[in-house]
Amino acid sequence: MVTADAPLLQIDDLEVNFGAVRALKGVSLDVREGEVIALVGANGAGKSTTLRSISGLARPKAGTIRFDGVVINRRSPPQIVRLGVAHCPEGRRLFGSLTVAENLRLGACTRSDADGVARDTETMFVLFPILRERWRQLAGTLSGGEQQQLALARALMAAPRLLLLDEPSLGVAPLLVRHIFEALAELKRQGMTMLLVEQNIALALNLADRAYVLRTGKVALSGDAAELRDDDRVAQAYLGAAE
Amino acid sequence: MSQFEYILQQVINAVSLGSLYALVAVGLSIVFGVLKLTNFAHGDVMMVGAFTTVLLIAIGVPFIPAMIAGILASALAGFLIERIAYRPIRNAPDVTRLLTSLAVTYILENLGILLFTSSPRNFPLPDMLNSSWQLAGGAITFTNINVLTVALTFVSLIGLGWFITRTTVGLGMRAAAEDMSAAQLVGLDVNKLIIVAFLVASAFAGLAGVLWAAQAGVVQPQMGFTPLLKAFVAAIIGGFGSISGALLGGYMLGALEIFIVAFLPDPVVPYRDAIVFTLLIAFLLFRPGGLMQPNREIKL
Numbered sequence: 286m287v288t289a290d291a292p293l294l295q296i297d298d299l300e301v302n303f304g305a306v307r308a309l310k311g312v313s314l315d316v317r318e319g320e321v322i323a324l325v326g327a328n329g330a331g332k333s334t335t336l337r338s339i340s341g342l343a344r345p346k347a348g349t350i351r352f353d354g355v356v357i358n359r360r361s362p363p364q365i366v367r368l369g370v371a372h373c374p375e376g377r378r379l380f381g382s383l384t385v386a387e388n389l390r391l392g393a394c395t396r397s398d399a400d401g402v403a404r405d406t407e408t409m410f411v412l413f414p415i416l417r418e419r420w421r422q423l424a425g426t427l428s429g430g431e432q433q434q435l436a437l438a439r440a441l442m443a444a445p446r447l448l449l450l451d452e453p454s455l456g457v458a459p460l461l462v463r464h465i466f467e468a469l470a471e472l473k474r475q476g477m478t479m480l481l482v483e484q485n486i487a488l489a490l491n492l493a494d495r496a497y498v499l500r501t502g503k504v505a506l507s508g509d510a511a512e513l514r515d516d517d518r519v520a521q522a523y524l525g526a527a528e
Numbered sequence: 529m530s531q532f533e534y535i536l537q538q539v540i541n542a543v544s545l546g547s548l549y550a551l552v553a554v555g556l557s558i559v560f561g562v563l564k565l566t567n568f569a570h571g572d573v574m575m576v577g578a579f580t581t582v583l584l585i586a587i588g589v590p591f592i593p594a595m596i597a598g599i600l601a602s603a604l605a606g607f608l609i610e611r612i613a614y615r616p617i618r619n620a621p622d623v624t625r626l627l628t629s630l631a632v633t634y635i636l637e638n639l640g641i642l643l644f645t646s647s648p649r650n651f652p653l654p655d656m657l658n659s660s661w662q663l664a665g666g667a668i669t670f671t672n673i674n675v676l677t678v679a680l681t682f683v684s685l686i687g688l689g690w691f692i693t694r695t696t697v698g699l700g701m702r703a704a705a706e707d708m709s710a711a712q713l714v715g716l717d718v719n720k721l722i723i724v725a726f727l728v729a730s731a732f733a734g735l736a737g738v739l740w741a742a743q744a745g746v747v748q749p750q751m752g753f754t755p756l757l758k759a760f761v762a763a764i765i766g767g768f769g770s771i772s773g774a775l776l777g778g779y780m781l782g783a784l785e786i787f788i789v790a791f792l793p794d795p796v797v798p799y800r801d802a803i804v805f806t807l808l809i810a811f812l813l814f815r816p817g818g819l820m821q822p823n824r825e826i827k828l
Contacts, residue, residue, distance in 0.1 A: 342709055366715030378710035380703040387699050394696050395715035443715060 291354065293318045293478055294339065294370075294447055299348035301334050308334040310502040311348065316447065321469075321479045323489040323510060326499035327523045332482040333375055335499070336449045339480070340372035341365045352447065367395050371445035375452045375482075377436040381425025385416055385435055388424050392442030401444065409438040412468050430461030437468065448472070450481045454488060466492060486523075490514045498522045533667035538790040539783075544674045546782025547681035548743070551736035552759035553766065553774035554688065555729035561705030561769045562718075562725045563618070566760070568629045569609055571752025572636035573730045574737030577602035578651075578747045579644065581738045585652045599734035605636075606730025610723060640749025648746035657742065677739045684735060685775060688728070692771060701725055705769060761808045767818030776819060 292315035301309040309331045316322045324332045337343040339350055341362040350357050357365055371392075380388055389409065393402045410417045413434040419427060424435055433453055440448060453469070454462045466488055473479065473492065483489035490496055490510045498506035498513070500522045506513070513519050552574065559567045581598035585591060613632050617624055653673065660671040692698035697720075704711040704721045712718055740755055741747045759774075762781040766773025781804065788800045796803075811818060 340713060342712065362709075362712035363715045363717050366713070372713050374710065374713060378707055378713070380706050380710065382706060383699060383703060390696065391699055391703055391711075391714050391716065394700060439714065 292316055293353060294480065295349075295351040296335070296339070297349050297351075299335070299338060299350065300346045301331075301338055301343050302346050303334075308343075308502055309338070309345075312499070312502070312504055313348075314497050314504065314507070316478060316480050318446075318478055319476050320495065321473050321481060321493045323493035323496040324480060324482045324499060325484075325486050325489055325496060325519070325522075326505070329501070330499035330522075331502045332499055333451055336372060336374075336451050336480065336482060339365075339449060340370060342372075363395065366443055366445075369444075369446035370449065371440040371443040371447070372449040373436050373440035373451065373453065375455065377432045379424040379427075379432055379436055379439070382423060384421055384423055385419045385427070386421065388435055388439050389416075389442050392439035393444075395443060402442070405442055405444060409441065412441075412471065413438055428458075428461075429456045430458050430465070433457050433461070433465055434468070437465070441472075446478060448477055448479045450479060450483075452482055452484060454483060454485050462488070486519065487514070530667070533664050534790075537668045538786050540668065540670050540674070541790075542783040542786040543779070544670070544677055544743075544782075545786055546779035547678050548736055548740055548755065548778075549758055549762045549782050550685070550775050550778025551681055551732050551739070552755050553762040553778040554685070554771055555732035555736070556756075556759050556763050557766075557769055557771050557774035558701070558725050558729040558732075560763070561771070562701060562722050563614065563625075564622075564769075565614065565625050565629060567609075567729075568756065569613075569632040569636060570729070570733050570759075571756030572633055572640070573602045573605050573609070573733040574740065574752045574755060575636070575640055575747070575749060576605040577734030577737035578741035578751060579640065579749075582649060582651055582741070582747050591654050591657065595735075595738045598738045599731050602734025602737065603727045603731040606726040606733070607723065609730075610726040615722075637749050637752075644749060646749055648748040651741045651745050651747055653742050653745065673739070673742050677743065680735060680739065684732065688732075688771070691728070697721065697724055702771075758804070761804055763818075764808055764811050765818055767820035770818065770820040773818050773820035 294316040296312060296314050299309050299312045300307065312331065312335060324335060326332055334343055338345050341357070341360055345358050352368055352370060355368065357368065380391065389406060393405070396402055415431055416435060416438055419431060424432065427435060437453065453465055457465065469479070469492055481489055481493060490513055493510040495508065496510045496513050497504050498519055505522045506518055552570065556567060556570050559565065559570065577598035580601035581594045584594035584597055589597070609632055613628055617628055657672045657676060660669050662669055692702055700711065700716045701721050701724060704716060704718055708718060736755065737752070741751060758781060759778065762777035763774045764777070765780060766775065766777030785800055785804065788803060789797050
């Protein structure tokens with residue numbers, strides 16, 4: 286159970302290997318209920334790997350991942366979804382030959398409360414009105430921005446307590462990026478806990494309460510998002526890794 | 529016999545043969561969809577269903593219950609093949625998986641030969657199913673087993689269509705076929721979906737096996753080889769892994785084979801299979817994603 290100060294998600298000394306490559310070399314971070322945490326850093330810093338470890342797609346070599354006090358290192362992705370973690374993956378990964386309606390239905394496949402699912406579907410229409418218009422269309426025929434909205438909605442249909450977001454602005458037209466981040470801000474107001482990986486640091490730090498800066502598989506820097514916005518070392522973490 | 533009646537007769541033959549190809553091809557495609565594995569043992573799962581039916585009829589079980597038992601026996605065979613042979617090598621390299629699938633084929637066929645010898649056995653079709661319909665003064669002929677084949681194919685394909693578009697498990701099967709890790713991320717139990725895929729595909733093989741043997745009038749342990757090859761061609765034409773593609777490919781192949789024999793000059797007729805397999809090569813070369821998935825590359 287989450288007490289007043291126990292974080293909802295707590296990661297300690299997480300190490301993950303990809304073959305011979307050490308993708309994560311001892312990452313520790315925590316996310317408290319209701320917080321939005323940004324995870325930023327250059328390409329290859331280990332941001333996506335961190336998310337994939339939490340949702341069970343990548344197997345940690347060492348360290349622990351606790352969600353709501355339960356160690357989830359060895360749980361399967363479906364079990365982790367059932368515990369309350371939804372992962373909206375990089376590249377959206379929609380089921381392109383299925384309709385918008387069917388994608389959302391599968392997003393809720395771990396739930397048995399039909400009324401709650403129907404209610405949440407209505408909520409998605411408020412958050413992303415375009416999905417109502419595209420309801421019977423195949424997901425593969427949507428524009429990049431529409432697909433991203435559907436991917437977010439599909440993850441939210443699991444009624445998660447923690448939402449993992451991987452690059453929600455990638456491949457999305459600027460106008461729609463703003464729209465998507467407005468929706469994320471609305472989710473934050475409603476109290477959704479989020480762990481956000483985002484290449485657009487300004488957008489990410491504006492939305493987040495706190496942030497972690499990853500650099501070659503380690504946390505290089507962390508702290509209050511508003512303070513990190515003005516911190517030169519954040520930019521340096523990017524440049525440093527790019528050298 | 530007028531030209532029109534001749535053509536109608538050929539269309540009836542094409543639909544009947546196409547139904548069998550479609551049933552087998554759909555099963556192949558279902559398994560390929562979720563596992564990206566060409567299940568060569570699919571033809572032997574047909575054989576399991578056909579032999580079960582024949583043996584039950586031989587001890588006095590009526591045709592329909594015997595056929596249902598045959599379908600269930602095929603489903604069970606598919607379940608066991610997945611559990612014993614394919615699951616342990618699910619993440620192995622493609623060559624390993626392909627060879628395993630061939631190995632299962634040889635094991636099942638040889639098991640069949642051990643138990644029943646390789647000589648064909650008579651399929652004891654009830655007289656009712658053998659009786660034929662004569663239309664237009666005998667110009668158009670078809671038997672009850674033709675009617676049963678087409679009817680059962682339509683019913684089972686409509687059922688499958690409902691399953692994969694209306695149920696969460698069916699939608700999940702299509703989702704897993706498209707993107708396995710995304711399917712896991714929404715919380716689908718991939719193991720369960722693969723088991724369901726094998727049960728459904730193998731039940732289709734069982735139905736196809738019984739109908740194939742009933743039409744041929746015989747069963748034998750190697751009976752699955754030809755339908756498997758033909759269904760493979762049908763699935764490639766339609767777009768391997770696509771269920772609607774397999775359906776389309778099955779009927780197209782059935783029509784093609786019948787029309788080659790019916791309408792091309794006699795010297796060409798013996799080359800029917802050569803024409804069919806040339807078509808397969810042409811598709812693999814120029815349109816590997818088949819009719820339904822023009823942009824997709826496939827690997828076997």
